[in-house]
Amino acid sequence: MHTDGEAYERFMGRWSQRMAPVFLDFVGVQEGHRVLDIGSGTGSLAGAVLGTTQTSRVVGIDASADYIARAREGLQSERVTFEQGDAQRLRFPHASFDRTLSLLVLNFIPDATAALREMIRVTKPDGLVAAAVWDYGQGMEMLRLFWDEAIALDPASDARHERHMPFSRQGELTRLWREGGLADVHEVPLTIPLDFAAFDDYWEPFLGRQGPAGAYVSTLPHNRRSQLEDRLRTRLIGAADGRNIRLKGRAWAVKGTVIVS
Numbered sequence: 001m002h003t004d005g006e007a008y009e010r011f012m013g014r015w016s017q018r019m020a021p022v023f024l025d026f027v028g029v030q031e032g033h034r035v036l037d038i039g040s041g042t043g044s045l046a047g048a049v050l051g052t053t054q055t056s057r058v059v060g061i062d063a064s065a066d067y068i069a070r071a072r073e074g075l076q077s078e079r080v081t082f083e084q085g086d087a088q089r090l091r092f093p094h095a096s097f098d099r100t101l102s103l104l105v106l107n108f109i110p111d112a113t114a115a116l117r118e119m120i121r122v123t124k125p126d127g128l129v130a131a132a133v134w135d136y137g138q139g140m141e142m143l144r145l146f147w148d149e150a151i152a153l154d155p156a157s158d159a160r161h162e163r164h165m166p167f168s169r170q171g172e173l174t175r176l177w178r179e180g181g182l183a184d185v186h187e188v189p190l191t192i193p194l195d196f197a198a199f200d201d202y203w204e205p206f207l208g209r210q211g212p213a214g215a216y217v218s219t220l221p222h223n224r225r226s227q228l229e230d231r232l233r234t235r236l237i238g239a240a241d242g243r244n245i246r247l248k249g250r251a252w253a254v255k256g257t258v259i260v261s
Contacts, residue, residue, distance in 0.1 A: 007208030008067065013042050015142075015249055016104055018192045019132070020048035023103055026188060026253050027130045031055045033098040036122060038087045038115065038131075039063075039105030043071035046080050059097075061085035087115040095124045102131040104251065106173075107165045116180045123258045129182060130255035131173060132190060137163030139250025142194050146206065146213050149231040153224065160216050173254035182256025190253050196245040199233050 029035060029049055033056045037045050040060025049058050060082040062068050071082045085091065087102070088111050100119040109115045119129045134140040140162075147161045167173050174187045196202040209218045217225060236245055 006070070007205070007210050007214075009042055009070075011205035011208055011210040011214060012104070013044060015192065015194060016041060016044035017047070019190065019249070019251060020044045020103060021052065022190050022192060023101075023130075023132050023251075023253055024048050024052060026190060027099060027101060027128060027255055029053060029056055029099055033057075034096065035059070036090075036092070036097040036100040036119075037061070038100065038102040038119060039109070040071060040082060041067050041103075041105070043075045043080075043082070045101060045103045046071065046082070047075055050075065050077055050079055055079075059083070059092075061087065061090070063087075088118060089114075090118045090122055092122045094121055095127075096122045098124055098127045100127070100129045104132055104134060106131045107133050107167045112166065112176065113180070116176060120180060120182065120258055125258055125260040127258050128255050129177070129180075129258060130253065131167075132251040132253035133165075133167045133173065134162070135170075135189070135250045135252055136161070136165060136168045139189065139191065139248060141247035142202070142249065143213055145235060145247070146232065149235065150213075150216065150228055153227055153231065157216060160212050162212050165212075168252070170252055173252055177254050177256040180256075181259065183259050185254065185256040187252060187254040189250050191248060191250045194247040194249045196247070199236055199245070202236060202245060203229055203232060 031053050035049055035058045037060040040062045046058040046060045049056055058080045065084055068082045068084050087109050100123045106112050123129050150157045174185055177185045206214050206217045208214055
């Protein structure tokens with residue numbers, strides 16, 4: 001996957017920033033907690049922890065060196081560190097964190113079961129492990145509308161639709177958490193508004209090759225890309241006169257408690 005920090009910010013990072021405090025409200029990070037941020041990206045969740053607490057500390061790990069560099073540049077605090085790492089093989093000792101969190105990235109980890117096992121291992125007994133994944137098929141309207149029109153033009157593109165990704169449907173995170181042995185598992189939908197100043201604010205981030213949708217756009221010849229752009233423009237302008245477009249972004253979030261052994 002293409003991992004350009006600036007392109008990511010325009011495409012999905014701005015929505016991660018909006019979702020982060022909503023996710024934290026669901027999780028419940030308290031003063032003094034040590035938090036591990038799995039797939040920290042450009043720092044949205046870590047920034048929300050710093051902004052809502054005075055003494056909590058965060059360690060963010062991400063596979064992308066570019067994302068890590070951008071996070072370090074944007075969040076310069078003694079309470080946060082970022083490092084490149086693999087969620088499936090964490091370097092941290094057992095029971096190192098009060099909260100281990102993953103915001104909008106678990107579905108991109110090749111072996112999510114191994115990642116969850118590691119998340120549980122490094123979390124203290126009675127600590128919380130939590131994650132959220134976009135509801136690509138229904139509630140993440142920015143991407144659902146994109147794929148509606150892409151598939152109308154090219155039915156074969158349905159195979160690329162993020163709705164086929166794991167953990168993006170109701171109940172799938174709950175099943176994974178329970179299979180992992182976590183207690184008091186609770187899943188909820190989290191919804192935020194996605195506001196676009198104009199159609200170009202919606203469309204241009206797809207040209208940055210971010211995620212499955214951006215990767216798909218990058219493969220299209222010029223005429224097919226223009227057709228897709230025109231279909232989306234017509235659909236969104238019809239809904240909002242092409243300006244001040246508001247869509248909905250819904251994610252499924254789950255949390256569970258590490259059992260005392």
